[in-house]
Amino acid sequence: MMRFTLIPAILAFGLAACLPSPKSERNAPRLEKLPTEIFKTSTPRAVSPNPQPTSLPVFDVGWPPPFTYGNPPTPPTPIPPPSAPLAIDPAIINIALLGSDRRPSWTGFNTDVIIILSVYPALGEVALLSIPRDLYVYLPGYSMQRINTAFSIGERVNYPGGGPALFADTVRYNFGIPIHHYAKVEMDGFSRIVDTIGGVDVNVTCSYRDWRLRGPALDPQVEQNWQLYTVPTGIRRMDGDLALWYARSRKLSSDFDRGRRQQEVLRALYREILSLELIPRIPQLYGDLKDAFTTDLSLSDLLSLAPLAARIDTADVRSRFIGRDEVTSWRIPGSGAQVLVPKPERIAALVADTFDFDALDDLVPELALTVEIVNSSAQPQWGALAAERLEYAGFATHVGSNSPSPGTRTHLIDYGLAQDGSAEAILQSFDLPASRLTRESDANSPFAFRLVVGDDYDPCFDPTRDQLG
Template sequence: MHHHTLTRFRLTGAALIVLLSALLLVSTAAGLAPQATPTGTSVLASSYTPPATPPVVPIPPRVDLLEDADHIVNILVIGSDTTGETPGRTDTLILVSINREAGSVAMWHVPRDLFVYIPDYTMERINVAFEVGYYRGYPGGGYGLLKETFLYNFGIEVDFYAHVNFYSFQRLVEELGGLVISVDCAIQDWRLQDGADPTLGDSYELFTLPVGRHRLTPDLALWYVRSRFSSNDLDRGRRQMDVLRAMWLQARELGLLSQVTELWPALTEAVTTDMTMVDALELVPLALSLDPGDVARYGGREGVHFRRTFTPGDGRDVLLPNRDALLPLLRDFLTPPTSNRVQRQGATVEVVDAAWYGLGFDVVAADRLAWEGFRVTPTGPGGEVRRELTVIYDYTGWSKGNPVTDLQAILRVDDAHVIRQPDPNRAVDFRVEIGTAYNTCIYTALPNAPPPDPPELP
């Protein structure tokens, strides 16, 4: 294959990985007739072989199927901790659910340390299910056992999968020209210095990626999706979902979503998936028109949806699902957008960068708000306005159902910094001026490390 063709393939491959993983579109939204949910390769076993030795914690009962609707399609995005051909552990598991009737998309990050029953095996971390299925010759291989594991523990039938490893991910980022992403929570971890010997301890430096808009190299992008030093696995899952969305947006901006038919054979050499080219072609129209606010993300919280514990005997640090809280979360994940989210989608918001750091805080905040369903327009620097604390202007005059309270909660703005100026002739419903103290971290927070002081105003 000629180099030019390879480059075009890898670029389109980056777009389609996200198409297959984060932003798959429903046929009805694309103007096509709805189809029945495809039959996956899950082995719907009625019973399983008991473990050879008693598991360290009791095996929970099977979860009843949470949905059985033809208009819902679930796709599992898999990332392995390998660079070669060995199966490795699936340290990235993100389930994408598409509701054909509602035209909605949602993502759920599954913690790698979630301790679940792996059918025909034992209680174990979910990230080893693929490896167990691969080496044990489970029907459907590693993918078959992963699908059955999701069905047993979460009551969710997986219809398709898309699988990449570290090497594939870095190549895709390279051919995209770097990953352009909004970092809304500073992250710090040890990182190999450029050109240094990875076997030497002094080859690593403590590196901080600050809040802002960044273009990440392949190595830095992989560092970003793997890091846990200053955060945890749940926060890492949030970043991984950010990366999926960022790759989709970047590929769309570069015009890379129109070459599916030509490049599909080459794509499937790098991305392992059980989707067909016909399946992918049905997904292209919405991927071209979908607003970021149409995509929701779900994670879960330790102490609420998951309980950290140490396994008896061997003392492994794992997360046990709290089904009383997790299953309602998954039902929300599988259903159309809530009324609150629909209400947010009806509001218009403009965001300006009043921090004067030159780091694109307006785009960072807009991307954060889009996750909650807001339709947001970043407008760049705020002219002569400089702020330390973020300010929200409310032009609506709405009393009931005013989403300004949601804006406040997401951006952490108190009532004193909400300015109400009802305007029946308004161009937008809300104006947000982002200050230097911007911080919307969900799990952990490092102090913002600002660049040099901005220039004096004329």
């Protein structure tokens, strides 16, 4: 069973967060008309040629009102009220992992990758919440803006505490999530670390095709330097340049799909770091990489979490995304800029689910909670891809040997050792009907379930949709 180690996870997430977006990419998906119910106070209004401050909601004590810092334009939408603080255990540690698009010649930057890493040491569990860069939210004391601008605006307008404070306050105001630490990574570093460890094996669950430079040193402004490149489904060995492209390309896809691919690359980094036994080298790696990121976490802070390493399994890592189900696409009147407007009730439910840490039943042996995967398909790598899918759903896995059996259809065997609803959750994860479930009570089985992968299995799935069942 693959182990997830917190220290390299934080470093890997930080490095992966710096993935630069190709210069030529422009993503323009079809936009929906903005429903009036998205905003709680009134409908959006057109931008006036001579905007004037408008009536604003009463702000809770401690929240600075709009226009306190800087000179922002009047927002084209009402400013939503603050979210209720999330009720979480004080022992939980929330770390904002931010990827900056800053180039050496730029003075400004955006944090285009935003992941909230939440660690619950008492239970040995971890949650990850990915936030899309174009989410249109209130920046306390400023105005409505994309969330990826919060850090840089905080620096520019001299917000108390600077960029880290405005970003943390933005997350707390709009989602009720407290942020305790942050790590911001610049663009360089990702390819370097992947190449340093010799590359990564990425579980590519969905074949991906997009425009790619024929060589990393070529001029991206020359059209002939580009080619359509396909990464087929399966376990693919990637060097730093390919991993960088795969995790950041979005010309023919979207930010939501890019988030899925980033998760695949991050899991590949976890596996590679663990297989190379790099944990004892954490102090050296921290020193070698400290010029690639800024953080308020010290080396001692990271090392203090090391005892969790042997306790956290990939099945204990809850991955969540603010995805298509939680937002509405919209263009800002006047500028035409594309943003994502939050659906407050959907996001509140997702956030509550993300931080709902449940204690594991220590009375049940660990292996009895595992899903054994038997690959009976003609595709030798589909067992590993099925395991990836189950781990997203929160199940521990054991991938057995391949045993091809032509004509086998994907099905599930329940040995009667797991709690009610677990079998149905597995079926739902694989879009299988109830007729594909067989119950065979076996108190001596080392596994709770056996998933038999047949030739009808489609490994492609979207973890950003239907996350709440």
